[in-house]
């Protein structure tokens with residue numbers, strides 16, 4: 001038995017794997033394009049990018065994608081949310097994923113511009129609201145995910161509830177690292193999966209080598225929850241900076257360009273993410289999913305090989 005394809009509006013991915021958007025500049029055009037070319041859906045993490053930079057990354061992804069499906073991910077909490085969405089639509093992006101907050105208005109903008117909108121939610125209630133508002137599909141994310149979290153419940157508990165709440169395609173996210181995990185999600189009723197952490201260990205991921213090394217070395221005990229000035233908890237790997245945050249001794253921001261609609265100003269999350277992406281991990285935040293330590297082969301490989309491995313694991317189980 002083969003993996004089913006994933007259809008979102010008129011876009012069909014041969015392989016039902018979405019590479020989750022990762023900011024700041026962890027998933028750029030190179031990774032999104034490679035995943036799309038391999039048959040999945042590749043997503044650029046657009047939060048923290050300028051409009052010009054995003055337009056350029058979309059062109060890079062499109063060139064590499066060989067006709068595959070690409071999207072952008074933008075967090076609603078970003079002050080430039082609408083500018084990013086408009087830029088992506090102008091660049092004829094296939095899909096727009098939105099997380100870290102919820103906008104009802106985006107669905108009308110998507111419909112007016114023929115751009116499917118896929119919200120990332122963590123409850124059946126929000127899945128229902130998104131369905132009524134005109135979402136093209138739903139990504140449901142559990143507490144196992146990396147980055148900002150909307151819940152402390154497992155994907156295994158939320159997914160069946162969301163499956164019942166909507167007839168739209170449902171994509172499960174959080175903690176998926178093996179083919180067996182994918183099969184489990186499909187059995188729970190998902191039409192596809194969204195995976196992020198696994199793709200950090202790809203050649204095309206735009207994080208500097210020390211960031212990827214932290215992923216290779218992380219143990220179960222290194223994975224912690226921090227509080228983000230966005231107003232949400234976030235899942236990360238311990239670094240010296242993260243230890244300071246856990247001890248409530250995060251450095252106050254020195255300057256601020258007001259990149260978030262609401263910020264606690266406890267510390268600057270965007271600068272901390274930029275530092276780690278560039279390799280200064282001990283002074284930064286390294287976001288990661290809960291199950292990074294479960295990845296069997298933590299070598300850095302082409303994204304296409306990672307997808308091939310996951311697909312062959314699934315097919316071995318499905319027979």
Ligand SMILES: Cc1cc2nc3c(=O)[nH]c(=O)nc-3n(C[C@H](O)[C@H](O)[C@H](O)COP(=O)(O)O)c2cc1C
Pocket residue numbers: 019020021022023024026045046047073074075098099100120141144145146147148173174175176194195196197198286287288289290291
């Ligand atoms: C380094 C990193 C950065 C992330 N950045 C974003 C982001 O900018 N926007 C978003 O909606 N989700 C973000 N996420 C969440 C992922 O897109 C994805 O849904 C989630 O991590 C899936 O769980 P997994 O990492 O265990 O596969 C991020 C995750 C990681 C690991």
